[in-house]
Amino acid sequence: PAMGNYSLNQTCVIDDSFKYNLYGGVYSVVFILGLITNCASLFVFCCRMKIRNETTIFMTNLAVSDLLFVFTLPFKIFYNFNRHWPFGDSVCKISGTAFLTNIYGSMLFLTCISVDRFLAIVYPFRSRTIRTRRNSAVICAGVWLLVLSGGISASFFSTTNVSNTSTSCFEGFSKTVWKTYLSKITIFIEVVGFLIPLLLNLTCSSLVLRTLRKPATLCQIGTNKEKVLNMIIVHVAIFVICFVPYNSTLFLYALVRSQAVANCSLERFARTMYPITLCIATLNCCFDPFVYYFTSESFQKSLNVNPQINLDSLNKSETPLTLKTDLPPIQEELGEHTVTNGRELM
Template sequence: MVSSNCSTDDSFKYTLYACTFSMVFVLGLVANCAAIYIFIFTLKLRNETTTYMLNLAISDLLFVFTLPFRIYYFAIRNWPFGDILCKISVTLFYTNMYGSIFFLTCISVDRFLAIVYPFWSKTLRTKRNAKIVCCAVWITVIAGSMPASFFQATASRNDTGHEKNSCFENFSETTWKTYLSRIVIFIETVGFLIPLILNVTCSTMVLRTLNKPVTLSRNKLSKNKVLKMIFVHLVIFCFCFVPYNITLILYSLVRTQTWINCSVASAVRTMYPITLCIAVSNCCFDPIIYYFTSDSIQNSIKKSRTTRIHNSSTSLTSTEKTQASC
């Protein structure tokens, strides 16, 4: 167990959170609004993959909308918005994180079925089934995140003579042992470990299939696209979610007083805010996956860029003609 005499100062996290969340709010808002606009208004051909990506963008955007409250809290170190809004903010945080993991896993499984079992999976890979899967994902992540709202999420503390409220932090050892540790076990198993295994397994099977002699005759450009997709997908998934979820397990062990080593406890409490910020940044990285996963989106962006260039050159030509006539 961790000695009660272990003292760690992790107050740097408030400045780190405020700066990181501010950046994520701006980039995530712009990127995901643009992505949703493309999915709904620009794409003429929608398939099951774009259905998953649209839901992923919606999940990211819902979380982004809660960030101003969190930014204010981390900057002022006081939560004046009440217990209910704190619960909603925390619930949406976990809904977004594990919703992102599930929707990325859906994209990975969909690509696996399309490449490894292209004929057999035709009846499974339909827009209707994709919508059913998305509904199941939303129900799962909301149900899994709801326990965070079953108890008092805010707590009062005395800070240099001023009464301030904290939101979803500074819980007692008892709360961690009896309640929060169980939530961590559940979300780590269902929300991270199983999707991680699925992502790695699906990507490995796709790579094996592409390296088979039967598929070597395929269009080299097409194969390179798939390889690029897998690489970008796994890098973003592992970069954003693996460090945080591993650190969350260690952090839970520290908070439940399961470790004696003060050095380990200090290192974990330092790493937790850093990995959390990396995990939150997935809102900004998801649009990169949309671009590399969907040819339709690439074509849409290229078409809009060509249209802008054409319009601007047309405008310049007309201006030159007007000046010449004068």
């Protein structure tokens, strides 16, 4: 089929060539903003933050995932504006893998942050042995292994297609490829990379909100309800705005491309909405730094955006336990671990 056109049958011809200028424009914006914000975030994580806990590990990996995708965008920008891929098959595969790794890696790392916040607030004492840097590093390694294996599997089919006038990348797959391989891969990444993280985020957020109704909870974690609500709003908003529309459309898109559903109007809708929702999904690279800001008080301090810090909270979050000789036993315990892993989490 010609680039930008795909026909379900002889009477249903669909033109989705508008997507090239759309992709080129959105990718240009994401490249500039994503490069600046994520490089700045990594600089803060690696060079400015004095306290590095398990949440920081998740956020650092999320920033790395965003940057890996951002670095491939110049190739995509050139391709979509020129409708020609001159960079070879290997770069095409890497570009496709980076996109899938970013989308689903972002969802999984955001879920890790959400679950970690849930444990810190709902089970501040019982989760102490679970919420460690070592366990966080192991979980991040598992996430990378999962998303890279899924991305590489899908990108195995992202070979370049050469026509008389141009070369395409990551499109123009045949009905047979969709039916035998890509539809199955799509279902797998939809369940593991989207549905499960979405349910975990919604469940953790609702349980945290229920726990915050207890006044004693706010005293234990050393923060106020407004901060926690801001965190929940940012996490849920990124999922609802960036990932829900794209993954819902992707499922429908896979159905019509594999001809599991043979309906011209439905295919026209899917082929029109898919580029739009995909562009919205790529904006998560620009939104993730808001997660760092609202989730980590240390991140805010490192940016010097909140110079008026309460001395008591500063002592709780950064003073070594051995110096807190005037605290009773339980408060001393809270001062070191729960605040570092609970309050600093936020």
